Amino acid sequence: MKRTVLASAAGALALVLTGAVAAHSVVENYVAALADPARPAADKARDAARKPADVLALAEIKPGDKVADFIMGGGYFTRVFSAAVGPTGRVYAIQPAEFVQFSAQYGTSQDKVAAELKNVTPLRPSLGAVAVPEQVDVIFTAQNYHDMHLKVAPPPLAGIVNKALFNALKPGGVLIVIDHYAADGSGTRDSDGLHRIDIATVKAEVTAAGFVLVEEKDFLRNPTDPRTASVFDDSIKGKTDQFVLKFRKPK
Numbered sequence: 001m002k003r004t005v006l007a008s009a010a011g012a013l014a015l016v017l018t019g020a021v022a023a024h025s026v027v028e029n030y031v032a033a034l035a036d037p038a039r040p041a042a043d044k045a046r047d048a049a050r051k052p053a054d055v056l057a058l059a060e061i062k063p064g065d066k067v068a069d070f071i072m073g074g075g076y077f078t079r080v081f082s083a084a085v086g087p088t089g090r091v092y093a094i095q096p097a098e099f100v101q102f103s104a105q106y107g108t109s110q111d112k113v114a115a116e117l118k119n120v121t122p123l124r125p126s127l128g129a130v131a132v133p134e135q136v137d138v139i140f141t142a143q144n145y146h147d148m149h150l151k152v153a154p155p156p157l158a159g160i161v162n163k164a165l166f167n168a169l170k171p172g173g174v175l176i177v178i179d180h181y182a183a184d185g186s187g188t189r190d191s192d193g194l195h196r197i198d199i200a201t202v203k204a205e206v207t208a209a210g211f212v213l214v215e216e217k218d219f220l221r222n223p224t225d226p227r228t229a230s231v232f233d234d235s236i237k238g239k240t241d242q243f244v245l246k247f248r249k250p251k
Contacts, residue, residue, distance in 0.1 A: 029063060030056045033083035038116065043076050049238060052080045054219045058246055059138045059176050061085065066136040068092040068168060071099065071144035073106070075113035081140070082117045091120045092136065096127045127157060130164040135173070139165050142178040143231075143242070145202055149191035162209035166249060175211055175247040177202060178220065180231045180240045195231045199243045211247035220244055 030053050034044070047053075055077070061067060063086040069078045072093045081091045093110055100107040107124070114122040125131060127148070148158040165175060182189070182196035190196045203213055225241035 026057075026062065030084060033080060036079075036083035038083065039079050043079060046076065050076065051219050052077070054217070055140075055176065055178075055244075056080065056084055058215065058217060058244065059140060059174055061138055064088040065138060066090045066092070066134065067138045067140065068094060068132050068136045068165075070094045070130070070139055070141040070165065071096060071147070072110060072113070073142075073144070074109045077140060077142060078113050078120060079117065082120050085119065087119060089119055090136075091117070092123055092132050093120050094123045094125070094130065094132075096130075097124050098127055100124060127153075128160055130161055130168070132168040135170040136168060137170055138174045138176070139169055140176045142176075143180060145177050145179045146182075146188070146191040146195055146197035149188040149197065151192045158205050159209065162206055162211075166209045166211060169249040171249055171251040173249045175206070175249070177206065177245045177247070178242055180242055181225070181227050183227050193230065194228075196227060196240075199245070202243075202245065206245070206247055210249065212250060213245060214248050215246040217244040217246070 033056070034047060034052055059067075061081065061084050063084070065085045066089060067081045067085060069081060069091060072078045072095050075093065078091055078093045085091060093113055095106050095110040100110075110122050110124070114120050121133070123132065145158075147153070148161055169175065179202065180194075180196040182191075182194065182198045184198065184200070186198045187201050188197060207213055220242035222239055222241040225236055225239065227241060229236050231237065231240050
């Protein structure tokens with residue numbers, strides 16, 4: 001497993017990292033982060049599908065960074081980021097109040113992660129008032145962008161949230177968005193029923209907030225996904241076709 005993760009991280013880093021820090025040192029940090037004993041075995045079992053080494057490399061996360069995990073869910077990536085930024089870094093684990101109201105488990109998961117990891121700060125704002133105590137180096141959100149287009153969400157919510165995320169980033173900071181592909185040209189039509197969203201819609205909305213799209217990765221692609229079933233359907237659950245977008249806040 002360690003050799004597999006190391007090879008994956010090395011391949012990703014060869015494409016995205018330059019500068020004075022030796023690539024192998026960064027790779028070793030990622031390998032150590034993924035092997036961290038604080039990560040539950042159930043999380044490690046999901047690494048092959050979620051590709052955390054590739055995510056860390058794309059986001060350029062390093063020790064000492066400040067990272068916001070926006071809509072943290074069960075905390076899978078919160079734990080990865082906590083290990084990668086180390087004791088001198090900080091992870092803001094954001095669990096929107098609306099999610100906790102929908103299911104108490106979201107709050108329980110957030111409390112558990114924050115209690116176990118000293119460099120994690122839990123935040124529970126309303127989606128309409130997302131804020132971080134300080135500007136951060138990286139903001140990450142996975143499989144949740146479409147939720148801002150659920151029928152219960154007010155129409156301008158995505159724009160409000162994107163602007164808040166823009167303000168929360170340092171100039172030059174990175175925003176990573178991962179979500180489930182919907183059919184091309186479908187816009188937000190399938191956000192509620194299938195929990196999918198058109199990649200073109202995400203690009204348009206995020207760049208409208210001031211971000212610049214700098215990379216689009218395919219390491220979570222699954223071309224056999226017809227994009228016509230709910231992401232929770234047993235036929236495709238855990239195997240959906242997903243896009244990975246990297247945006248940057250201009251300096």
